[in-house]
Amino acid sequence: MNPWIHIPQLLAAGITMGAIYALVALGFVIIVRASQILNFAQGEFVMLGGVVTFFFITGAGLPYPLAALAAVLAVIVIGFLLHLLVVYPLRKASVLILIMATVGASIVISNTSALLFGTLPKALPPFSGDLPLELGGIRIVPQNLWVLGATFLLFFVLYFLSHRTLVGKAMEASSTDPLGADLSGIARNFMVFLAFGVSAGVGAIAGVLVTPIFYTSYNAGTLLGLKGFIAAVVGGWGKNSGAVLGGFVLGVVESTSIAFIPAGYKDAVAFVVLLLILYFRPKGILGSPYIDSRRW
Amino acid sequence: MVKKYNKGSRIEYRKRDILFTAGLWLVSLILPDPHLPYRREFIKKRDFFYVGALLLLPLILSGPLVYLMVLAGIYAIVALGLSLFLGYAGQISLGHAAFFGIGAYTTAILTTRYAVSPLEAFGASALAAAVCAYLIGKPILKLKGYFLALATLGFGEIFLVMVRESRSLTGGVSGIFGVPWFSVAGFAFDTSLKQYYLVWGVLIALVLFAKNLVRSKMGRTLLAVAASEDAAASVGINVAQVKVRVFVLSAAFAGLAGSLFACVLSTANPQGFGLGLSVLVVMMVIMGGMGNLYGPIFAAIFLTWLTDVLGGFQEYSLPIYGVILILLLIFFPDGVGTRLNERLIYLISYWGRKRRRERVDI
Numbered sequence: 001m002n003p004w005i006h007i008p009q010l011l012a013a014g015i016t017m018g019a020i021y022a023l024v025a026l027g028f029v030i031i032v033r034a035s036q037i038l039n040f041a042q043g044e045f046v047m048l049g050g051v052v053t054f055f056f057i058t059g060a061g062l063p064y065p066l067a068a069l070a071a072v073l074a075v076i077v078i079g080f081l082l083h084l085l086v087v088y089p090l091r092k093a094s095v096l097i098l099i100m101a102t103v104g105a106s107i108v109i110s111n112t113s114a115l116l117f118g119t120l121p122k123a124l125p126p127f128s129g130d131l132p133l134e135l136g137g138i139r140i141v142p143q144n145l146w147v148l149g150a151t152f153l154l155f156f157v158l159y160f161l162s163h164r165t166l167v168g169k170a171m172e173a174s175s176t177d178p179l180g181a182d183l184s185g186i187a188r189n190f191m192v193f194l195a196f197g198v199s200a201g202v203g204a205i206a207g208v209l210v211t212p213i214f215y216t217s218y219n220a221g222t223l224l225g226l227k228g229f230i231a232a233v234v235g236g237w238g239k240n241s242g243a244v245l246g247g248f249v250l251g252v253v254e255s256t257s258i259a260f261i262p263a264g265y266k267d268a269v270a271f272v273v274l275l276l277i278l279y280f281r282p283k284g285i286l287g288s289p290y291i292d293s294r295r296w
Numbered sequence: 297m298v299k300k301y302n303k304g305s306r307i308e309y310r311k312r313d314i315l316f317t318a319g320l321w322l323v324s325l326i327l328p329d330p331h332l333p334y335r336r337e338f339i340k341k342r343d344f345f346y347v348g349a350l351l352l353l354p355l356i357l358s359g360p361l362v363y364l365m366v367l368a369g370i371y372a373i374v375a376l377g378l379s380l381f382l383g384y385a386g387q388i389s390l391g392h393a394a395f396f397g398i399g400a401y402t403t404a405i406l407t408t409r410y411a412v413s414p415l416e417a418f419g420a421s422a423l424a425a426a427v428c429a430y431l432i433g434k435p436i437l438k439l440k441g442y443f444l445a446l447a448t449l450g451f452g453e454i455f456l457v458m459v460r461e462s463r464s465l466t467g468g469v470s471g472i473f474g475v476p477w478f479s480v481a482g483f484a485f486d487t488s489l490k491q492y493y494l495v496w497g498v499l500i501a502l503v504l505f506a507k508n509l510v511r512s513k514m515g516r517t518l519l520a521v522a523a524s525e526d527a528a529a530s531v532g533i534n535v536a537q538v539k540v541r542v543f544v545l546s547a548a549f550a551g552l553a554g555s556l557f558a559c560v561l562s563t564a565n566p567q568g569f570g571l572g573l574s575v576l577v578v579m580m581v582i583m584g585g586m587g588n589l590y591g592p593i594f595a596a597i598f599l600t601w602l603t604d605v606l607g608g609f610q611e612y613s614l615p616i617y618g619v620i621l622i623l624l625l626i627f628f629p630d631g632v633g634t635r636l637n638e639r640l641i642y643l644i645s646y647w648g649r650k651r652r653r654e655r656v657d658i
Contacts, residue, residue, distance in 0.1 A: 108618035271450035
């Protein structure tokens with residue numbers, strides 16, 4: 001059987017997956033731009049976005065758009081709480097301690113959500129029907145277009161926030177030069193606090209968009225978070241554009257790999273890509289402002 | 297006067313001599329090195345106390361607790377190896393569960409498919425883990441911080457996927473059953489009491505090895521690398537090589553522990569070797585204190601006991617476990633023992649100063 005005949009369809013699926021990875025990666029980048037902290041619980045925000053929306057629709061009986069909005073707000077509050085309860089007390093701790101603390105937070109969030117909302121996978125109805133569109137022999141579900149559109153919209157909104165507003169510039173300053181930021185009167189801890197909220201919001205929006213395509217269960221967040229981080233590294237660590245590009249590259253590579261290797265190995269592909277990029281071009285495709293090309 | 301040895305004369309070796317030397321070298325790894333200064337400090341009084349307590353502990357403990365101590369000992373071996381890599385050399389690894397798994401699967405496959413004796417499989421496990429660590433460590437150990445953590449984590453995930461998918465070799469998700477008990481020369485360690493003495497005996501030997509290593513040139517080099525890689529390189533230390541060596545060594549420890557794990561549970565399946573185990577082992581090292589060999593062992597006993605107790609809470613166990621993890625990190629980021637010791641020393645010295653002050657005042 002010729003594997004190449006499936007390539008166009010797999011490309012379409014890969015681009016959708018890539019958009020989701022890009023959204024998760026953007027969440028990482030927002031926090032990194034403000035504080036050089038890596039939030040291992042980022043994937044849990046995505047999971048919560050889907051699961052909490054499901055809960056608001058079935059449990060509280062809210063209409064779909066309102067439920068999605070309420071879920072995003074709820075997840076933003078959880079992001080604020082994560083900063084206040086876990087990251088803020090550890091602001092002077094070493095990298096290792098922060099990694100372990102955010103891993104601990106992700107264990108708490110995912111298992112608490114299993115307790116509250118059950119362990120069954122959740123599925124939401126698509127935004128605009130599930131009749132696939134035919135485009136040159138490729139079938140595309142309308143939800144995929146929603147995901148793509150939302151990714152680019154969020155990318156431009158975040159670009160505007162970080163490059164054209166005072167808050168965004170203050171956030172970036174508090175990461176690149178902490179002492180200088182302090183001297184010019186920037187409340188650095190507040191900036192990190194805000195960054196956690198924005199990042200949680202972006203994650204939750206990704207979760208709402210993803211749940212109609214894939215089933216979201218309580219333990220889906222970990223792997224999604226890891227792949228989002230890989231996307232951010234592949235594209236260029238700490239760059240919004242890098243996160244989006246890395247997401248698409250990772251999604252396409254992972255999806256087209258199905259044509260050539262057994263589907264069970266799909267999850268390993270992302271990590272192989274990570275090891276390759278860390279070895280041959282550690283600063284990512286677009287380069288990174290935070291990583292010296294020589295050593296870091 | 298004794299005639300000086302003539303340098304030009306040819307020395308005849310016999311095979312036996314080489315074997316004898318190799319044996320001596322192996323023993324010297326465990327025994328304290330007589331040429332080191334501060335020889336008296338190598339084994340302190342508290343070590344005799346610890347060993348005595350270990351020997352007598354099964355008399356007090358009931359059956360399930362002995363089994364728990366067997367598991368704790370196995371995790372302590374991994375934690376000890378990781379302590380060298382994480383506590384002494386200052387690197388981060390979230391992938392040690394993979395080396396543990398490689399050890400367990402090597403033993404399981406060799407003993408069930410190829411009828412290799414468990415003792416040989418024990419050695420082969422360490423070798424397999426060390427070879428994997430060398431191959432993976434060579435490229436990724438130039439990374440630092442978050443990136444090293446992520447790369448090792450990625451290796452762990454790849455290992456899990458490989459184990460799940462190569463069903464003909466590893467039995468897929470259900471794993472391999474019927475691994476024989478560990479046995480040496482016909483003596484099988486078939487009860488948990490015997491396994492207790494086996495595991496903790498191996499651990500004591502490894503602790504002595506690690507203590508020797510830490511006090512050797514290699515150990516000082518590790519501390520230098522942890523303090524500053526640039527400074528270490530400037531005094532002529534091959535930083536990359538040192539990191540790879542200590543990574544390989546800690547992976548070999550994890551491989552040994554994995555082999556014991558497979559023999560004790562008589563099974564190897566991928567559920568036990570995920571990110572959860574890596575996090576648990578890193579927590580043991582953090583709780584025990586960085587740059588400390590005894591701390592991780594105590595932390596291993598404590599955390600194994602904790603996970604067992606929390607298992608009784610059914611579905612609440614994991615959230616509580618996560619909360620305890622975060623609280624421990626927030627309140628004891630330098631390890632429970634270290635922080636308490638510091639406070640205790642501070643209090644005692646404060647008390648001493650107070651008495652001296654009062655005496656001066658009078």
